[in-house]
Amino acid sequence: MLPIHAQRLSEARKNKRLTQVEVSKKTGINNKTLSHYEQGKSKPDLDILKKLCDLYEVTTDWVLGNTNNPSVELNADQRSVSQAVQLGDLESFMKTEIYIGERLVSDEEKKKLFELAKIVLSDR
DSSP: OHHHHHHHHHHHHHTTTHHHHHHHHHHHHOOHHHHHHHHHSSSSOHHHHHHHHHHHTHHHHHHHOSSSOTTOOOHHHHHHHHHHHHHHOOOHHHHOOOOTTTOOOHHHHHHHHHHHHHHHHTOO
């Protein structure tokens, strides 16, 4: 079975009635690379994922399996945190301000939260 991101990238492209060649021309992403994303052979980085989701008019959270509704809107911080965790992008995660109540989470706490979120989401 293909990873959820691969299935959904393919589904989103087909729903827009685009070929991989057309997507490649519109985004500048190599056709073979797009094929690898849709086959689950590789994962797009955060910038590429955003570019594809914008073109397909779906949310990154839907592609990553965080929601079953492709049009669910999260705020920018929620999307950023979710995407960073799903893609294993600690650097992007660390740039996000995270609060518990009104207290800003420290960098050390962010690292622990990142690792915990990866564990929780790996069971999906």
